[in-house]
Amino acid sequence: QPLLDLGMRLGEGSGAAAAVPLLRLACRLHNEMATFAEASVSEKL
Secondary structure, X not given: OOOOOOOOOXXXXXXXXXXXXXXXXXXXXXXXXXXXXOOOOOOOO
């Protein structure tokens, strides 16, 4: 299954060019996300 279905055809190098920045952004968001303690959340849902 594709990570993101953009309707591109097999063999288009533009798929990789679009995926790399998206994966970098996802990793950065995950690494910089605050913890419950840092966000002063007192109770988990």
